[in-house]
């Protein structure tokens with residue numbers, strides 16, 4: 490019996506706030522437990538949330554290569570060839586299961602990827618686009 494779980498987009502603002510509060514208390518409790526400052530625990534947590542093999546935010550090189558092959562080296566945005574070494578890998582949706590599979594992870598030229606985020610958020614800040622108009626509760630695409 491598979492349990493249905495909500496995607497990020499299905500969370501209410503109240504649930505997002507509660508999850509954030511739970512994380513704050515996790516950091517505080519862990520900090521006490523290891524007699525480490527909260528900043529040290531946060532550094533470990535941040536690294537883990539980027540790199541965890543299933544729910545981490547960053548695709549691995551292997552996942553990027555699978556995407557590159559799947560899309561036959563074609564940029565998702567301009568539909569021209571992109572070299573593997575130049576390709577940036579864009580997530581169409583964040584906060585969903587299997588987010589690093591080719592159907593959600595697409596190769597793009599660096600400049601196309603910048604455009605993608607500028608169009609979405611009106612910001613040049615790669616990876617963590619933030620605009621004044623945008624709510625901070627919306628997860629960052631990268």
Ligand SMILES: [Zn+2]
Nearest residue numbers: 564567598601
């Ligand atoms: Zn392109």
Ligand SMILES: [Zn+2]
Nearest residue numbers: 579580630631
């Ligand atoms: Zn992106």
